[in-house]
Amino acid sequence: MATTGLPESISSDLSRVTQSLQMLAPRWNVWVLMTLAEKPLRYREIRSALPWLPDSQLHPKLGKLADAGLVERTEFESRTVLYGLSVRGRELLPVLGAIATWGGKHLEKDMVLDPVSGNRVPKAVPRAQDMEDTIALIAPRQATPILWALRIRGVSSAKALAATAMPERHLTNVYPPLNRLAEDFLVTKDRQGNAELTAAGRDLAPVYQALSAWAAGRPLTQATRHPVWAPQAARPLASPAMWATTQPRTPAVPTTPVRAATWKPGDLFSHTAPARPAGAAPTTGRTR
Structure with missing residues (x-):
């Protein structure tokens, strides 16, 4: 567990959250989980749903997700093998829903002609993709500890922030992740x-609440x-609202209790475009 200047109970909580993010962060992991969200599937059915993922990546990825306790592999006497979400994996679905909601509101989208x-x-x-892009912003080392420390x-000054988020490391180590978070708005x-x-x-907030x-x-x-x-309580913005980066988009996820997500056919590969709020500033952050 990474050492922080936070109370032990919060530091332990932060450690569990960062470990969970690291488990989800490898590319295509959430795509595999979402593919299995409705029902268990045979390997060839998963491969058909994710045709860009070669066997050399898909097979070991399923194995690692099984080792993590998120996926179950069931083999029948007929030699049929099914992959499905474990109980723990199914409990993760509303968490992924909270992550997708943040991404749908804050990550920038390309504009197309209707x-x-x-x-x-x-x-x-x-x-x-909303899930994967959101996780990519907060999963890098020190990103989440810095965000929690600022919350x-x-x-906070960089010195005070370093003392809270990474007390055992030199002050200068706080600048690269802090600058990246600033670039990501x-x-x-x-x-x-x-x-x-x-x-x-x-x-x-809803993302970290659910992950915790x-x-x-x-x-x-x-x-x-x-x-x-x-x-x-609502506070005035410190600066004009900006889009969130490497992948940005629109404002505010209301801080409300996290509700279980109901996944429907097509949720993996489709996403209703969120309406832009009236008077919202044009997107200026990096696109996907």
């Missing part, structure tokens, strides 16, 4: 170098009681 209206509209993005401290910095969460960063509850084996109905990411 043949019906003739207007430019956001291009549809698969929910699994606790509010406006999850953190904003002023001219003095003080940092705080952006609106998009604060809106990660799942990682600790608690019901998601208790997720909003999180000691760090519990709902807070």
